[in-house]
Amino acid sequence: MALLICVPGPVLAESCFAPARPFLPSDSQAARDYAAIIRSDFENYIQDIQS
Template sequence: MSCARNAILALMIVATPAQAAVAAPCLAPERPFLPQSREDMRRYADLLRADFETYIAEVQTYFRCLDEERARAFVEAREGHCQVV
């Protein structure tokens, strides 16, 4: 398979609407605060649970961003390699 064909296939695989926008760095979410006291943990359990559910969703978004950036960098490296070879 030629370099041009590889590059086109790779772009088709990784192209997403998010990549059409200006590339932004993938920022890891901040871990929610946890009280030191078990009593406070019990008292604020509902609030803490909601904070961690939000955190887990943000971590998943962060991982998707990293995957997209890895794919973009792979395409960029492949294109550079094809130009050199």
């Protein structure tokens, strides 16, 4: 087991960048008007984070 730790080998790693946060309007009326779109964007955002 110790021998495996000391022997260099190829290392495979992928970068892990968080997806861009969905836009949230600062106006509460606009947030209510676009609630379905905002909800969908956040569901996609969370799904991207979990995958």
